[in-house]
Amino acid sequence: MTLIISDSFTDSLGKLTNQEQAAVKQTAFDLQVDPSNPGLSFHRVDRAKDKDFWTVRVNRDIRIVVHKRGGSMLLAYVDHHDDAYKWAERRRLEVHPRTGAAQIVEIRERVENIVVKRIVEEAVRKPALLAAETDEALLDCGVPEDWFDDVRRATEDTILDVAGFLPAEASEAILNLAVGIRPETPAVVPVENPFEHPDAQRRFRTLENQDELRHAMDEPWEKWTVFLHPAQREFVTRNFNGPARVIGSAGTGKTVVALHRAVRLAREGGRVLLTTFNEALARALKTKLARLLGNDKSLPGTIVIQNMLSTGIELYEANIGDVSLAGAGQVGKFLEEALAASETPLSVGFVNDEWNLIIDGRNVRSSEDYATVSRTGRRVRMASSKRDATWGVFEAMRKRLDDANLKTRAGMFYELADVFRDGTEAPFDHVIVDEAQDVSEAELTCLAAIAGDRPNGLFFAGDIGQRIFRPAFSWKSVGVEIQGRSRSLKVNYRTSHQIRKTTDVLLPEKLTEVDGQEENRTGVVSVFEGPDPTIRAFDDPDIESDAVSNWLSQRCGDDIQPHEIGVIVRSVEQFERAIQAIENAGHTHHELSGMSASVHGKIGLATMHLAKGLEFRAVVVMACDDGIVPFEDRIQSARDEVALEEVFATERHLLYVACTRARDHLLVTGVEPVSEFLDDLVR
Numbered sequence: 001m002t003l004i005i006s007d008s009f010t011d012s013l014g015k016l017t018n019q020e021q022a023a024v025k026q027t028a029f030d031l032q033v034d035p036s037n038p039g040l041s042f043h044r045v046d047r048a049k050d051k052d053f054w055t056v057r058v059n060r061d062i063r064i065v066v067h068k069r070g071g072s073m074l075l076a077y078v079d080h081h082d083d084a085y086k087w088a089e090r091r092r093l094e095v096h097p098r099t100g101a102a103q104i105v106e107i108r109e110r111v112e113n114i115v116v117k118r119i120v121e122e123a124v125r126k127p128a129l130l131a132a133e134t135d136e137a138l139l140d141c142g143v144p145e146d147w148f149d150d151v152r153r154a155t156e157d158t159i160l161d162v163a164g165f166l167p168a169e170a171s172e173a174i175l176n177l178a179v180g181i182r183p184e185t186p187a188v189v190p191v192e193n194p195f196e197h198p199d200a201q202r203r204f205r206t207l208e209n210q211d212e213l214r215h216a217m218d219e220p221w222e223k224w225t226v227f228l229h230p231a232q233r234e235f236v237t238r239n240f241n242g243p244a245r246v247i248g249s250a251g252t253g254k255t256v257v258a259l260h261r262a263v264r265l266a267r268e269g270g271r272v273l274l275t276t277f278n279e280a281l282a283r284a285l286k287t288k289l290a291r292l293l294g295n296d297k298s299l300p301g302t303i304v305i306q307n308m309l310s311t312g313i314e315l316y317e318a319n320i321g322d323v324s325l326a327g328a329g330q331v332g333k334f335l336e337e338a339l340a341a342s343e344t345p346l347s348v349g350f351v352n353d354e355w356n357l358i359i360d361g362r363n364v365r366s367s368e369d370y371a372t373v374s375r376t377g378r379r380v381r382m383a384s385s386k387r388d389a390t391w392g393v394f395e396a397m398r399k400r401l402d403d404a405n406l407k408t409r410a411g412m413f414y415e416l417a418d419v420f421r422d423g424t425e426a427p428f429d430h431v432i433v434d435e436a437q438d439v440s441e442a443e444l445t446c447l448a449a450i451a452g453d454r455p456n457g458l459f460f461a462g463d464i465g466q467r468i469f470r471p472a473f474s475w476k477s478v479g480v481e482i483q484g485r486s487r488s489l490k491v492n493y494r495t496s497h498q499i500r501k502t503t504d505v506l507l508p509e510k511l512t513e514v515d516g517q518e519e520n521r522t523g524v525v526s527v528f529e530g531p532d533p534t535i536r537a538f539d540d541p542d543i544e545s546d547a548v549s550n551w552l553s554q555r556c557g558d559d560i561q562p563h564e565i566g567v568i569v570r571s572v573e574q575f576e577r578a579i580q581a582i583e584n585a586g587h588t589h590h591e592l593s594g595m596s597a598s599v600h601g602k603i604g605l606a607t608m609h610l611a612k613g614l615e616f617r618a619v620v621v622m623a624c625d626d627g628i629v630p631f632e633d634r635i636q637s638a639r640d641e642v643a644l645e646e647v648f649a650t651e652r653h654l655l656y657v658a659c660t661r662a663r664d665h666l667l668v669t670g671v672e673p674v675s676e677f678l679d680d681l682v683r
């Protein structure tokens, strides 16, 4: 007998108490070992339309709903006795009429009258969004026939309710149709077994052995470890003959793809480097990898998870020798000294930008190179005569660094790139970069030298709408060409429809990269709903603090634990305001930094920069005042138009990152005059 598990089973398992879950797991193991064991006491669900639904007894109260057909048994659902039966009576298992994928469908006439009645009543008042859709079009979307009328009657108020009754791909397709995006005709992938169809694998998984069953049940809320969207799966399993990239807005499961792909390549014996921007993100990746692997620790290959800087230092020490890096303060001091000694009439600010963005950032080593280097991202033009004079300052700067036996971070990566380009054996076959929007030019050059010409050598996961640390640059110019191998994910698993819709407006619908590629951010749907986010402006910080305190107290009453709540501010200067609000609500806080994860019983507190990679059920983004977001000092320090645009873009990204850490509840506040970005959020 083949045992299959469905996502509806893991969802329902996650809602039981720990004790009940333990009993369910034991019964599921017994079922896998010997389905004929009389202790399981199979009962057919007599009132079900689908006669293949049965229940299995866990204890006096709990029943597992299974679907038995042919030689396979599907674990479909688990609940208390009556609710388990009701669930099965309302559903049938069928094969999608177009694609051939297996799906569990809710039977329209069995869905509680009240719910459907509300959908119908409300539909009378507002225009129906999909009234003109033909049967063919709805079938193409995967809508079961008995739901056609409800879909056609759906209004903007009821479409989410209707979508909630449909199989996931149908739900995603009609939500897109409702905003004018016509879904692609479904792919017909010929498969013998409807459970093996790519669309089916997002909700069903055939279990090969007890370990897989244990893994699927151990942390049922971590569904991503077992079920992938077909678009995610494609990125995990596909082989690329050049650098490839998965993109998508916040919460679309890019990190999940990066992790699964790392495991897939290591299972094939590859040596994988999974790297990311900072230590906090690397730590989060390690935790997730451990969840994904479960007990399966014996990979034929290897996975090293390390932030970019540590990777660079380790590789340098292994291949070149000891390295001491100059800090930003040290670099600034040397530049000022070099400038003062040169008597060149340039501003310190200009020289700093020129060094960071061009000379050090692009590894310019001679005056000849300086004359021809690309100045993309820097609108300040320079006559060649001026460049000659300026070059002397940078030569002196390099000498100062050499004399002090110091390197810059960029310099270290460029040197490493030369070493690997010259044929030194790299310790990795595959490099996967998460949060790739924040990789620097020097780092990318080095990674390309390590694995750029290997099969499946370079893979990136990122979102240019979340670039918050580094300036954008041309990937092509460092030989990383992803055109034709870059695709976006469109299903948001993290944030509710309501939060996603509100925060999406912070960014333009289309973002253009330096290389000219356009990323269309429309057409994303979320897999669940929640309350509308609240955006509020207050007259003074004390009133803001009181309002935030009240909101926090209410959330804790909503069955949310303090550590599932995050308060996020622009920078540490606003921590005091946040702490006051947290303490007024009768809670304590825990500062989330690169080195520490959340602490049970304490509300998390983070800056917007360090919020990247975090996730909370409820989030407050507070102190969004004018002058704080965007941050006035950064605006003042921008020395040209491009730099100013860059400041506004990255400040917007920061607010977007902060707001999209929320799953179910979001509150954004500021004190008058508030951040100009809040106007967009209430639009």
Ligand SMILES: Nc1ncnc2c1ncn2[C@@H]1O[C@H](COP(=O)(O)OP(=O)(O)OP(=O)(O)O)[C@@H](O)[C@H]1O
Residues within 6 Å of the ligand: 223, 224, 227, 228, 229, 232, 248, 249, 250, 251, 252, 253, 254, 255, 256, 257, 463, 466, 492, 493, 494, 613, 615, 660
């Ligand atoms: N196939 C899936 N099934 C269920 N949950 C998923 C799936 N894929 C991702 N998730 C969940 O969605 C959330 C967001 O996933 P992930 O962190 O990979 O998104 P992301 O695109 O990298 O987000 P960000 O851009 O904000 O970093 C996580 O809680 C993850 O567990």
